[in-house]
Amino acid sequence: MSQAFRLDPLSRRTVRMEIRDAKGGLVEVVNGTPLGADELKHLDAHWRAANYLSVGQIYLMDNPLLREPLQPEHVKPRLLGHWGTTPGLNMLYTHLSRVIARRGQDMIYVTGPGHGGPGLVANVWLEGTYSEVYPNIGRDAAGMQKLFKQFSFPGGIPSHVAPETPGSIHEGGELGYSISHAYGAAFDNPNLVVACVVGDGEAETGPLAASWHSNKFLDPTVDGAVLPILHLNGYKIANPTVLARIGDEELSALMTGYGYKPYLVEGDDPAAVHQLLAATLDTIFDEIAEIQRRAREEGVTERPRWPMIVFRTPKGWTGPKVVDGVPVEGTWRAHQVPLSAARGDAAHLAALEEWMRSYRPEELFDDSGAPQPVLTQWLPTADLRMGANPHANGGRSPRSLELPDxxxxxxxVPVPGGTxxxxxxxxxxxxxxxxxxxxxxxxxxxxxxxxxxxxxxxxxxxxxxxxxxxxxxxxxxxxxxxxxxxxxxxxxxxxxxxxxxxxxxxxxxxxxxxxxxxxxxxxxxxxxxxxxxxxxxxxxxxxxxxxxxxxxxxxxxxxxxxxxxxxxxxxxxxxxxxxxxxxxxxxxxxxxxxxxxxxxxxxxxxxxxxxxxxxxPSWLDMDAAVLHCVRGLGIWEWASNDDGDPDVVLAAAGDIPTIEVLAATSILREYLPDLKVRVVNVVNLMRLQSPKEHPHGLPDAEFDAIFTTDRPVVFAYHGYPMLIHRLTYRRTGHEHLHVRGYKEEGTTTTPFDMLVMNDMDRYHLVMDVIDRVPGLARRAATVRQQMVDILARHHEHTRRTGEDLPEVVNWEWRPA
Known part of the structure; x- marks a missing residue:
């Protein structure tokens, strides 16, 4: 173990940095006591208040300040939420708020373990953001009661860090995306630091494992910074986490191998952890500032080794240590609701009251229920609060793109298909x-x-x-x-x-x-x-x-x-x-x-x-293309010969289906010139739906005018045919609709053979028309047979030459 000493330029207190040797990497521990007695007191009070509010949200629907003995009717009938990760998230939020207040740092907070939702709601309520966004939930006893009751309650808010939570850009309901979201927020935001808490369960997911490499894409000259914090509390719902059981040496080697400089903050004594976390954050934010200064002022181009934190604290820290004779704190049993029978079991109810009173709420909130000054007077203000930071709500200075015409x-496109x-x-x-x-x-x-x-x-x-x-x-x-x-x-x-x-x-x-x-x-x-x-x-x-x-x-x-x-x-x-x-x-x-x-x-x-x-082929000149996109779908009159009364509608959605529909149309014109064909092209798939199903849906009268209500419609679609049926099943003529598309038939073959294998080629479309137009099957029997013969010839030709038929490869649209 080697030691180094540095002077914290803000606190003016000397701290000691230990560099613990580990096979394959180094893990650093910054020791010291940067917090004076008063600062330690207000940080700890804030953390206790956040924990108290978090527990209250999970359990209570009334009596928020415990001004009277806790009764069963004060407890929610359904207890939903996650306690285990929450106290760690609360301590990190508290200390990051200290960093913001002292440095004026622009920062947002991404929480991978999004089920720590009660903690984030608690913190943004304490800083005042929540009541500004939701004025009916004030920072007083009445507001606290509403805050508690709404959590995971019908008509209330979700248990995760959802869009309803000010300051959030990441719900975390599904694990694995916190790091990539954090880096995305930091790109092109040079003054922003994104503190990203990664749950150790989340760290087992594939997306998260890959996203550690995002540091290879962060440019310190123009981008902000991401501070990953691996929240190592040891357990998932019912099992230990992998990274909690591999040992410091292997974990350090892993993080070092990803290109980070890992700092370790661990412990279960709150006072000691407060000092350790404060000293570590002071060191890290100095380091981030220095990395950016060297890149921006000195032109240093070598990839920096960005700092990250391994934050190891007990799961369910400060909660019940033992429930029903089995250990809870520091085990998987703390993951969700440690006292699951608090409404109906007197022992659980008493334990809940003891737990909540252990945070000493009488010291934290005044007679009206508002947070005491010791909790709030040192917090960042205005939009420096993480809950109010504009970056977490559409950007600090959002602007529309400047788009050339x-x-x-x-x-x-002089003529359709001519280019x-x-x-x-x-x-x-x-x-x-x-x-x-x-x-x-x-x-x-x-x-x-x-x-x-x-x-x-x-x-x-x-x-x-x-x-x-x-x-x-x-x-x-x-x-x-x-x-x-x-x-x-x-x-x-x-x-x-x-x-x-x-x-x-x-x-x-x-x-x-x-x-x-x-x-x-x-x-x-x-x-x-x-x-x-x-x-x-x-x-x-x-x-x-x-x-x-x-x-x-x-x-x-x-x-x-x-x-x-x-x-x-x-x-x-x-x-x-x-x-x-x-x-x-x-x-x-x-x-x-x-x-x-x-x-x-x-x-x-x-x-x-x-x-x-x-x-x-390019089908539409620019003016026609713009108009077609505005319509979303429409009749291509230049390809149709129906004179307003078609025998059949040939529709297409997608570039290759469009080619096949037009090729089928040209074949029908050649072999069956009296057949009246209407060609429809769909560019906006939502237009097929009823307006009751989608705001882009085509009104029924317009849909019926284009597709008819009683004529067969042969529809060539880019994807799986069933989707077109699903989108149009409410339409009047749906029973006349026949869709061709991809039907899970494919291999390594020629381009046209892919279409043939899925019956979406021009020859199958012609046969579909012959089979579906009333009275056409008998008089067009020889035409249908010719289509079958061409397909047989196609099969033999592709297997012999490895190429499509010349008449397919060289086909061009010819106006009638």
Whole structure:
């Protein structure tokens, strides 16, 4: 063990730093007594008050200050909540508030163990933020009673650190995303520190394990800092945690290997832990400031080893030590509600009263129930309070993106299908200039798992690089310390970064292979729920939308095979609340430009754009594309010959389905010229729903006018067919609807063979029309047979040559 001495520049007290040698790394312990008697007293009082308020929220619905003996009717009939992690979270909040008050530090608090919700609510109530946001819950006895009763109670608030909790950007109901959210909030926020508490149970999740690497992407010259705090209290619901049982040497080696400088704060004596935590935080915040000063003033470019804390305290600290003859504090039994029968068991009720009185509430609150000055007079004020920090409510200085006119980037389309373009490559040129236009504001980033160039967005790398704080070798391309594109081969981390970035007021785009966006399904659930709740909270500011660009999609994954073929992310998103989600399937480059501009301007949505990156026909000139996107769906008159009274409607949603529908239409014109065909294209999937189901839903009269009520509709859809049936089942003519799409048939094959395997090719669509138009089957029997013969020839040709039929490869739309 080696020792070093330093002078705390703020407290002017000498502290001793121990560096404990460990195999594979070092763990530092900062000893000393930076807290004077008065400061120690008010910090401990604040912590006790937060603990008291936390216990009260879990248990009580009346008698909040224990001004009379506790009775069964004062206890909630259903006890819900989590105590085990809460006292540790409360101590950290108390001490971080001290740091803010002393240094004027801009800071927000992310809690991975979000089930410590009572602690966060308690702290924002103590600092006054809660009563400002919810004036009916004042800082007095009546307000405290409402505060207690509402927690995990019908008509009240959730038990997690939910959107209803001021100062939160992270619910933590699902574990694994705290670190990535914290780093997302810190990117491009140079003065912000994000204190991020990671639960030791949460640390066992895959997303969390990958997100430790976020420190390799944090640029100390332009970004803020993240202070990870591993809350090591030893247990999950019923089992020990892995990191609590591997020993200091291995744990230190793990954190050091991730690139952090670990500091250890541990103990069960409150006074000693207060001193140790204060000394450690003083040291760490000096260190963060020095890292940033060297990068910003001296131009130091080497990747720093950022500090982090291992905070080891007993689970359920200060709670009941023994209940019903078995140990509780420091064990898994403290995880949720230690005295689970307090309403009906006299012994539990007495133990609860003894527990709550151990915090000495008579010293903490005055006669009116307001917090005593010893709890509040030293706290940060105004928007430096973590509960009131604007970064946790849409950003300190939110601004809309400056977007160049996307019309200037459009593809020239003299006639439908007369121009070939790669839609995402065209989009990349516009995104390049979006990046440039917003560079001085540093409020736009593109994230994705190693796929920016693969997805044809490489033009953005003409004006920025991919951020990289690790070693850069001469052979590397487009890597720099200050890039605006972020790539890591972890969809979870990309999603978490972007969510944190958006929730703090900035903008972004997530580009991903379609099949692997499923990896973040559960994260989408959580974000959609967050947005749905915030829409009902008047004090929550709107935040920029979460925008997905799904490309390298199912119909062009013939080369990678079955594992890369899955369009089901759209189905997953469509299960979310209608006011939150939007899904767009632009058929060509110009519609993609229009849709993406719309999505980047929007707020409080999850926008999913599915678009191809391979060369394909451009159908609409820019004016027509804009109008089509505004409509959301419409009749393509230039492709139709129905004269207002169709025999059949051929509809498409998606770029490849559009090609097949138009190819089928051209075949029908050639072989059955008297057949009246109406072609409909859908770009906004929500238009198919009833207006009762979605605000974008097409009114029934308009839907019936376009699709008819009694004519067969053959619909070629990009994804799983059942979704179209689900969206349209309330429509009058639903029984006439026949949908073709992906039906889980795929392999490594040719592009067109993928369509044939799923019966969504032009020849199957022609046969569908023949089979469904009344009276057509007999007079078009030979045509149908020819379609079967072509498919047989296709099968033989692809298996012999490895290529699609020449008439498919060379097909072009020819106007009638």
């Amino acid at each position: 996307y019309r200037d980037y459009g593809v020239k 070939t373009a790669e839609p995402t490559r065209v989009l990349g040129g516009w995104l390049r200039d979006v990046m440039t236009a917003n560079d001085r504001h540093r409020n736009f980033r593109i994230v994705g798992p190693d796929e920016t160039e693969s997805n044809r967005l490489g033009a953005v790398l003409e004006v920025t690089d991919k951020v990289w704080q690790g070693e850069i070798k001469p052979v590397d391309a487009h890597l720099s310390r200050h890039g605006r594109v972020m790539e890591i081969l972890s969809e979870h981390t990309c999603q978490g970064w972007l969510e944190g970035y958006l929730l703090t007021g900035r903008h972004g785009l997530f580009s991903c292979y379609e099949a692997f966006t499923h990896i973040v399904d559960s994260m989408v659930n959580q974000h959609a729920k967050w947005l749905a709740v915030t829409r009902e909270l008047g004090w929550r500011r709107p935040v920029p939308s979460l925008n997905y660009l799904l490309t390298s999609h199912v119909w062009r994954q013939d080369h990678n095979g079955f594992s890369h073929q899955d369009p089901g992310f759209v189905d997953h998103v469509m299960n979310k609340r209608s006011e939150v989600v939007r899904v767009y399937l632009p058929p060509d480059a110009n519609t993609l430009l229009s849709i993406t501009d719309h999505c980047l301007r929007s707020r409080d949505y999850i926008n999913v754009i599915v678009a191809g990156k391979q060369p394909g």
